[in-house]
Amino acid sequence: MSSISLILCVLAALTPLTHAEPVIDTGAPGLGDELVPLPGGTFPMGSAVGTPGRGVDEHRHAVTVAPFAIARTEVSQQLWLEIMGANPSTPDFAGAPLLGPSLPVQTIQWCEAVQFANALSNRDHLDAAYTGVETCTSSRGKSVVWNRSAKGWRLPTEAEWEYAARAGTDLAYAGTSDPAQLCTYANVYDAKALLGWTWPSFPCDDGARGTLAVGSLTPNAYGLYDMTGNVWEWAWDWYAAYADEAQTDPIGPADGMVRVRRGGSFGGVMEGDRVAFRGWFRPYMTWNALGMRLARSGV
Amino acid sequence: MDGTSQTGNAPHSTSRGARGLRGAEKLPGALLMLLILGEAGISLAQEQTRAHYPPETHHDGFTRPLLLERAIQGWAPVEPTCVPGNCYSGYDAPPSPGTHRSVLEATRWLWDSGGKYDNSYPLFALPAALCMMAFPGSIVAASLGPRIWMALLLLAAYALGKRARGPWTGLLGATVCAGMPGLFGLGMIHQDHVPLAAIATAIAALLLSSEGYSRRWRCAAVGALGVLAFRTAENISGMILVSLTVAAPFVYAAGHALIGPKATRLRAVPGLMLAAGPFVAIAAATWIGNEQALDYMTNGVGSGVIDGWFGNYAVFPFHQLGYIEELWRDLLRLPLAFFTLGSVVCSVVFVLRSRLNAAGTRTLAVLGMSLVPLLALSPLHRKALWYIVACLPSLGVVTALGVAQLRSTRLRVGLGAAAACVALAARIGALEAPSAARDWLARTFPKVPAVYRTLAATAPINVLDGRRLIPPMNERRVEAASAASIIELARSLPDDGAPVRVLVLSTYVQDAVAICWMVHVGAPYSTCFSPMWGGALWAPPQLLEADRYDILAYVAEDGLRPMTLESDAAFPGDLALTVAMDQGDRQDATRIFLDRLHEQPWQARTVPTGTLYVRSGAL
Known part of the structure; x- marks a missing residue:
């Protein structure tokens, strides 16, 4: 091998270092690894008594979150494929297409989501946020430990997610409270979805039966896309009842049965698309309407 | 058992011979009637001992x-x-x-x-x-359906065996069939599968005696029965079972017709069309343009169906591993092993002794009818055992044929009598004994989970994954008392002409179905269902309106108790498992529905078996 080739090889190996820091707030939706830094603050988490569609587990309480950054979009199938080498997404559901590079990745376990976050941190030469991800599935999600001082990619906490989705407002959905206007902001179960469910649908048309390319619709006030609808997004927390008193940077209980999912999907019940709705799912199971969104600390 | 190699088509050449045969049929025929009367007696016994209890309920x-x-x-x-x-x-x-x-x-x-x-x-x-x-309200009605089909099944099995080897063979086959509910568990046999088994067996009996489709009324009957059998099947697995069960004698009879002289072939064509036409037409109408049906089967085998029954296989790296484990459990099921091994032994005897004459090929058709579905179905469905029930009549006949082939008269009589005694004892013992037997086995062999699962799987109700949801000694009493409480409440509500709507929540659908049945018998205008089985999961929107119910009952280990939201996932454990296994959307819908229920102004009412909730102001 000539010295020139050797130099080229060295340069090629060093190339990723020049991209170690992700692009921040470029304004383009991206594929799921472009961040929007949020300043942190205090907001009312949960929903007020009497709110239409309110769940019994949405006890309203004040929550303060530290500054953090959250991805502008959900993780796309293309990004997942680049990092993990295979796309686990379900191709279609009830005739609705769900497969495409710019569509959100879905059919991923919570365990795979944290593995993906670590793999992405590895690509970007960041400290991995999680340990114990290798045995996540066999331990039913209990082996994973979050190193909160790490600056690597991670899942948002439930509080961070709701803070980002609300974007300083108290709207029912991310971007609006009007069901008839929701399709401007969100890919939800609308009248034309025709997925065979028997529950009511939103009186609007988002133009899709299945998932939409990430970042296709109007973002919320923080510039975040699809905080309502498209696919559910895994959060870090184990599901548990909210605390009564005010909280600062809550991360959920240390153990549990199910992990939180947030945001609703293209086919869910109307109540589930509310920003205050708390969904849950077993961390070692998958579902074709459940994907993920990334976050980072210390950006 | 007469031991003669009487063939189905053999003409009875002399009137003396015919009289002799008629005489030989008299005793087995009378015994067959005794068997059928025994089924009627079981109905009466249930009327006496299980007041307000649906006989042998299962599933929906x-x-x-x-x-x-x-x-x-x-x-x-x-x-x-x-x-x-x-x-x-x-x-x-x-x-x-x-x-x-x-x-x-x-x-x-x-x-x-x-x-x-x-x-x-x-x-x-x-x-x-x-x-x-x-x-109206008669419990006899509930048991009438299964009994009618059971009687048809016994008659058809008798005809099949008699046609192949004679009346005693037919009687032994029918007797073994009569023992099946006991051997396989009451719950496993009394839904669609009894008519399925009866119809499939009747089709075989008619086909094998139709003389190459020359008897057109029989062919028309076969066609009609084929349609009924196809429509009876619970789902695609059952339909495949029917097709396979019918296929062997059908192919035999068609071949028998087509290899004959030209005149015979021509005569056979209309009969063949009468027999096969309706079945093929209804099958084509069902499948053409309905590709999703096949998706359902492959998806079910792949993940969803298997996931939900004995455990969660999502932890397996490949779902095929979960599938193999499930299949292994199927193979371990004791009753299945008992019948399969017995039939195989008898089939070996039959094959060794039989020559490929007309009678041999006929019984070969019966053998194929039994074993082909048996082998084909096991990989198809987690409920394979249930569907195998439908080919048990022919397995019983094969067993009888094998016994009939034995050279020794003493051996024939002894083995036949032993098989009959086992079957009858199992049938009679199944009326009350299974619970105690299962409990004893579970206590005695606690470290044999596969066996215990086998026993649990054959239990009619209230058993989930080897754990009794209702204590066995009290289960019927509790269910009856629970239903009586609901009925009493329903009758005390103001009568404004609208049916009282009762919602029964349960971790296991059989409990709710049993109680709903009893409630309906006592209060015919009540509406009662369990949202846990298809209810909230696939419910029409109006069923998810929480404020439309008058009485809320939650069925649990103590019969009835209030449903609480104390679980971390807002469900009792088993319920969470049930609804979490599939689409989260349905999980959400169910959960929201239950939340709404608890927002209703329920008024608690204490009853001997727990607590019922009645809409405030309704009383």
Whole structure:
């Protein structure tokens, strides 16, 4: 091998270092690894008594979150494929297409989501946020430990997610409270979805039966896309009842049965698309309407 | 057992011979009648010992009498009456003279399976529903349907064995069939599978005795039965079973006709068309343009169906591993092993002794009818055991044929009598003994989970994953008392002409179905269902309206208790497992529905078995 080739090889190996820091707030939706830094603050988490569609587990309480950054979009199938080498997404559901590079990745376990976050941190030469991800599935999600001082990619906490989705407002959905206007902001179960469910649908048309390319619709006030609808997004927390008193940077209980999912999907019940709705799912199971969104600390 | 190699087609050459044969048939025929009377006796015994308890309930089989009864009474169905996967008690409006029930709607059960791929329909419930209309509230009606089909099954098995080897062989086959409910568990046999088994066996009997399709009325009967059998099957697995069960004698009989002289072949064509035409037509109408049905089967085998029954296989790196484990458990099921091994032994005897003469090929057809579905079905469905029930009559006949082939008269009589005694003892013992036997085995062999699972799987109700949800000694008493409490409440509510709506929540659908049945018998205008089985998961929107119910009952280990939200996932453990296994959307819908229920102003009422909740102001 000539010295020139050797130099080229060295340069090629060093190339990723020049991209170690992700692009921040470029304004383009991206594929799921472009961040929007949020300043942190205090907001009312949960929903007020009497709110239409309110769940019994949405006890309203004040929550303060530290500054953090959250991805502008959900993780796309293309990004997942680049990092993990295979796309686990379900191709279609009830005739609705769900497969495409710019569509959100879905059919991923919570365990795979944290593995993906670590793999992405590895690509970007960041400290991995999680340990114990290798045995996540066999331990039913209990082996994973979050190193909160790490600056690597991670899942948002439930509080961070709701803070980002609300974007300083108290709207029912991310971007609006009007069901008839929701399709401007969100890919939800609308009248034309025709997925065979028997529950009511939103009186609007988002133009899709299945998932939409990430970042296709109007973002919320923080510039975040699809905080309502498209696919559910895994959060870090184990599901548990909210605390009564005010909280600062809550991360959920240390153990549990199910992990939180947030945001609703293209086919869910109307109540589930509310920003205050708390969904849950077993961390070692998958579902074709459940994907993920990334976050980072210390950006 | 006469031991003669009497062939089905053999002409009885002399009147003396015919008289002799008629005489030889008299005793086995009389014994067969005794067997059938025994089935009637079981109905009467249940009337005495299980007042208000649905005999041998299982699954959603006992919701169908309600559906059909209401359809016949003229109750207007609400839409959708049926949704993919299940039919519901969608007849919630009282009869309205002059505006209800088109002919099409009244005969819906004949032509509409109710969903894209679930082919259930209430043929099984027809006798019970008709009898219920004649004798409202009679528990005899509930047992009538299974008994009628059981009688048909015994008659068909007898005819099959008799045609192949003689009346004693037929009697032994019928006796072994009569023992099946005991050997396989009461719960496993009494839904669609009894009519399925009876019809499939009757088809075989008619085909094998149709003399190469020369008897056209028999061919027409075969065609009609084929359609019924196809429509009876619970779903695609059952339909495949029917097809396979019918295929062997059908192919035999067709071949028998086609290899004959030209004149015979020509005569056989109309019969062949009469026999096969309706079945092929209805099958084509069902499958053409319905590709989703096949998706359902492959998806079910792949993950969803297997996931939900014995455990969660999502932890396996490949779902095939979970599937293999499930299949292994199937193979370990004791009753199946008992029957399979017995039949194989007898089949070996039969094959070794038989020459490929007409009678041999005929019995070979019976053998194929038994074993082909048996081998084909096991990989198909987690409920393979249930569907195997339908080919048990022919397995019984094969067993009898094998016994009949033995050279030694003493051996024949001894083995036949032993098989008959085992079958009858199992049948009689199954009336009350299984619970105690299962409990004893579970205590004695606690470290044999596969065996215990086998036993649990054959339990009729209240057993989930090897754990009893209701203590065995009290289960019927508790259920009856719970139902009685609901009935008492329902009757005490103000009568404004609208049916009282009872919602029964349960971790296991059988509990809710049993109680709902008893409630319906005692309070015919109540509406009662469990949202855990297809209810909230696939419910029409109106069923998810929490404020439409008058009485809320939660069925648990103590019979009835309030449903709490104390669980971290807002569900009791088993319920969470049930609803979490599939689409989260349905999980959300169910959960929201339950939340709404708890927002209703319920008024607690203490009853001997727990607590019932009644809408405040209703009392």
